[in-house]
Amino acid sequence: MDFQPHHMLGNFNLLDDEDENFDYQLLHHNGEQWLTFRLGKETYGLDILQVRELISYPDSITRVPRMPSFLLGMINLRGMVLPIMDLRKRFEMSDFETGPFTVIIIVQIKSKVIGVVVDSVVDVVNLQNDNLLEAPDESTDLDAKFVKGLANLRGEMVILLDLEQLLAPEELEQLNMLR
Amino acid sequence: MNFEALPADEFLEEAQELLQEIEESLLLLEEDPVDQNVIQRLFRSAHTLKGGAAMVGLSDLANYAHEFEAILSQLRSGTLTSTPEIVSVLLKGKDNLSALLNPIVGNSTSSSTHSTNENQSTDQLTDIPSQQEFQKSDSKQDSPRIQKDVYLLHLHFDQNFLEQGQEPLLLFRQLEEFGETTVIVHTSLIPPWTEFDPQKLYLWWSIKLVTEKEAEEIDELLEFYRGKESELLIEKVETPAEEEKEVQEAHQNMLQQISAGESVDPLTFAESTKTEDEGPQEAVEIPKVSQTIRVPVSRLDRLQNLVSETVIRQARLLSLNEAIQATDDQLGEQFLQFVEDNEQAVRELQDQIQQVRMVPVGTIFSPMKRVVREFATRHQKQIKLEIYGAETELDKTITEQIQGPLMHLLRNAMDHGLEAPEQRREIGKNPIGTITLQASHQAGFVVVEVKDDGRGLDPDKILAAGRRLGIVAEDHHPSEQEVLQLIFQPGFTTTREVTDVSGRGVGMDAVKKDIEALLGNIEISSQLGHGTTMKLKLPLSLAIIEGMLVRVGIETFVLPLLLVTETLRPLPKQLKRFKNRGELIDIRGQYLPLVRLHQHLNIENAIEQPEEGLIIVVQQGSQNYCLLVDNIEDQLPVVIKSLEEHFVHIPGIAGATILGDGSVCFILDVAAILN
Incomplete structure (x- = not known):
């Protein structure tokens, strides 16, 4: 059960030459790179430094007994056993389906590795620091503590997730209790 | 020194x-x-x-x-x-x-x-x-020989020697030029650290010098190093060449004496050993060059990981074989032959790497002798420590990790287990208490026991304390073994009321947790007035354990084989139901609690009737339990993959492994499930 890098990866427009607003300088000097992806109707962003790789949805995920439903289970990624969390279930989205575009983003925070399921991956973008907005409390359906900020990307709002908060042990522990 | x-x-x-x-x-x-x-x-x-x-x-x-x-x-x-x-x-x-x-x-x-x-x-x-x-x-x-004399120099330098810019090493080098020197450092004058002044010189030296030079020449050299409070002595040892050996011996004895912490006048020693001369020294036998190499543990860990991967791939090959046999019988047959040969090699490889990581358990037993000795002197107890099976080998990491728990058990045995000598004499016991540390191999695992012949655990007192602490309900009447298990409850003896109980249990929950984290088991047996035995059962390795693959519903799990005592399909009449004690299974007259794994793991569509499924009798502490599973799929070595580092701690799951088909399978944490 080996996973190929996601087939969509080759199609990413990492450097959008057509975009006259694009500032190459930013790529390496200012701002940060974010991986954007879709969950339901909204676009979210993850700090690219936390992203390890993308894999397609595996054939089998071993269910973990007595875990909340958003923890789908564990997979074997080249000999490493990783938990998989479905962000759509985590954020209690109602209707979604797992199709050919469903992707697992393998993220790494310090030495911890986890896969998160999202509807589809969109792009890798540069955001200047002054593009970032403070997240108003009521702006999204999400708990404000999971949102690092908002960004305006060519007229579209991107919700930048604070992965560390989302995967904080206290957070997961609390969910264990709720089960 | x-x-x-x-x-x-x-x-x-x-x-x-x-x-x-x-x-x-x-x-x-x-x-x-x-x-x-x-x-x-x-x-x-x-x-x-x-x-x-x-x-x-x-x-x-x-x-x-x-x-x-x-x-x-x-x-x-x-x-x-x-x-x-x-x-x-x-x-x-x-x-x-x-x-x-x-x-x-x-x-x-x-x-x-x-x-x-x-x-x-x-x-x-x-x-x-x-x-x-x-x-x-x-x-x-x-061969011509020049007359050489042997001198003993005792060098007490001024304490401020170093501050004056002097350097004893210089002198030693100069002495070396005179002839052959043997230097002994005396540390007896080093003060306690509270009074220690790093600027000062507290060491003094004795030097044996074999030289052709005269005493005057040596004295001249020493002159440069004399200070106000220094005391530099030269003694000529009258030894013709034949008697040199005696000096050597005296010297050696002195070395031993000094390393034992005393300082001795070398000359008196020379006198005293003279009589014990044992004739000519035999030629020194030359042992062969050592056939060992030193390897960092990290490199062994890497090797172990690689072997683990190979074990997983071997399982993969086995499952691939089924597919091949289904399509081509003959090819399948050939392939199977290959896979089976390979299996042997892989097993051997796994055994060998395991062997390499093994160290004798005695390495952690030896420091305990000292602990016992010190404890006995400090608490006026007489304790004899007996050690058996120190040569029993166990994985290095496991050995290191049981050191703490073992020390804890040992202290408990000394402190709470053994009575004071007078008390022992009163009740007709040998005033010298005996603690036994024993290690041995049993099929696929290692057993380490800490045994004392002290007062033993008093179930009545423990039960009373349990009730007082609210751990045991008033109307519940646990078995004696259940009572003993109470000492593993966190905080069981941390309150003051319990100190009058035999006291054992301080931190026992931690000991239990440590052992269970190694996928091991701890068992107590105790006889009031005759002593207590703590029995640790440990896997040989942390990387690969023998596992039993069981199916519950549509899911499979691994049970550590070390915990399994037997498997059976019960007859309906073996199933008993008692008030307050739930379902029990009668196995040769012993009533063991039935634990339905599917209930604990929340799995649907599993077999619910024990007589339709299989019972796996597992040992947990000193108690046996019957786990109900649907079926046993396989028995195999499994590579343990830790889950802890990846965000989720899952109660009831000790770790994961990867099966032959590449899928993830969980290793059950039997202790957590049964608690």
């Missing part, structure tokens, strides 16, 4: 390699006596050896290597041509170098006994340069 006992391990390793090289080069030299490359190589090896020896303070070895090097230098310059005779003398010289190294490498007997030998051989070596005299060099008596 002497210089000779301090060589760095790196040097010892290097020295053995160098000596090996020297020997090989010498043999090459015999074949081609004028090969400059070989001579150069020899010279370099000898030179490196000399430098290294001097650096770690092995002056005997350094001096000898120096002589050795001098001859090689003559070979190099051509003033001496190598003949078979020269080569054999050099080979002998190399053996002597090994002999000088061996007491340090092997059993650390003091090297002073060897210095007599070494004197001979040095003489032999220095004789070589003149080829005419070379013929005589075989017999030591024939």
Whole structure:
């Protein structure tokens, strides 16, 4: 059960030459790179430094007994056993389906590795620091503590997730209790 | 405490390699006596050896290597041509170098006994340069000998010696130029650290000097180092060459004495040992070059990981075989043959790497002797520690991780288990309490026991304490074994009311947790008035364990085989139901609690009737339980993958493994499920 890098990866427009607003300088000097992806109707962003790789949805995920439903289970990624969390279930989205575009983003925070399921991956973008907005409390359906900020990307709002908060042990522990 | 006992391990390793090289080069030299490359190589090896020896303070070895090097230098310059005779003398010289190294490498007997030998051989070596005299060099008596005297110097320098810019090492070097020295450091004057002043010199030295020089010359040298409060003494030891050995012996005894913490007048010792002379010393046997290599544990870990991967792939091959056989019978047959051969090799590989990681459990037993001794003196108890099976081998990591828990159990046994001597005498026991540490191999795992012959655990008192603490309900009447298990409850004896109970259990929950984290088991048995036994059952390795693959509903899990005592399909009549105690299964008259795994793991569509599924009897603590599963799929070695580092701690799951088809399978944490 080996996973190929996601087939969509080759199609990413990492450097959008057509975009006259694009500032190459930013790529390496200012701002940060974010991986954007879709969950339901909204676009979210993850700090690219936390992203390890993308894999397609595996054939089998071993269910973990007595875990909340958003923890789908564990997979074997080249000999490493990783938990998989479905962000759509985590954020209690109602209707979604797992199709050919469903992707697992393998993220790494310090030495911890986890896969998160999202509807589809969109792009890798540069955001200047002054593009970032403070997240108003009521702006999204999400708990404000999971949102690092908002960004305006060519007229579209991107919700930048604070992965560390989302995967904080206290957070997961609390969910264990709720089960 | 002497210089000779301090060589760095790196040097010892290097020295053995160098000596090996020297020997090989010498043999090459015999074949081609004028090969400059070989001579150069020899010279370099000898030179490196000399430098290294001097650096770690092995002056005997350094001096000898120096002589050795001098001859090689003559070979190099051509003033001496190598003949078979020269080569054999050099080979002998190399053996002597090994002999000088061996007491340090092997059993650390003091090297002073060897210095007599070494004197001979040095003489032999220095004789070589003149080829005419070379013929005589075989017999030591024939070689001319200059009269040498032996002096004992006792050097107490002024405490402010260092502040005055003086340096004892300078003196030692100068003395070395006079002749052969053996230096002993005395640490008896070092004050407690509270009064320790790093600027001051607290050490003093005794030096044995074998030299041709007169006492006056030595005294002149010492003059430079005298200070206000210094006390520098020179004693001439009247020893003709034949009696030198006695001094050596006295010296050696003194060394032992000093390392035991006392300082002794060397001369009185020489007197006292004179009578015990045991005749001529036999030639030192030269042990073979050590056949071991040192490898960092991290490298072994990596190797272990690779082997683990191979074990997983082997399982993969097995499952692939089924698919192949389904399509092509003949090919499948051939493939199966291959897979089975490979299986053997992989098993062997796994066993071997496991072997390499094994250390005798005695390595953690030995420090306990000291702990027991100290405890006994401090608490006026008389304790005898008996150790059995110290040679039993266990994975290095496991050995390290059980050290803490074992120490805890030992302290408990000493503190709470054993009674005071008077009390023991009153009740007719031997006033000396015995604690037994015992390790042994049992099928696929290791058992370590800590046993005392003390007062034992009192179930009534424990139960009373349990009720008082609210752990045990008033109307519940647990079995004796259940009562004993109470001591593993967190906080069981942390309250004051419980101190009148036998007290055992301080931190016992931690001990239990540590053992269970290793996928092991801890069992108590106790007889009131006769003692307590704690029995630890541990897997041989942390990386790969023997597992039983069981199916529950559509899911499979691994049970550590170490915990499984038997498996059976019960008859309906074996199933009993008791009020308050739930379902029990009657196994040969023993009623064991039935645990439906599917209920605990929340799995649907699993077999619910014990007589339709299978019962796996597992041991948890001292109690056996019946786990209900649908079926047993396989029994296999499983590679443990830790889950802890990846965000989720899952109660009831000890870890995961990867099966032959690449899927993830969980290893059940039996202890957590049953609690």
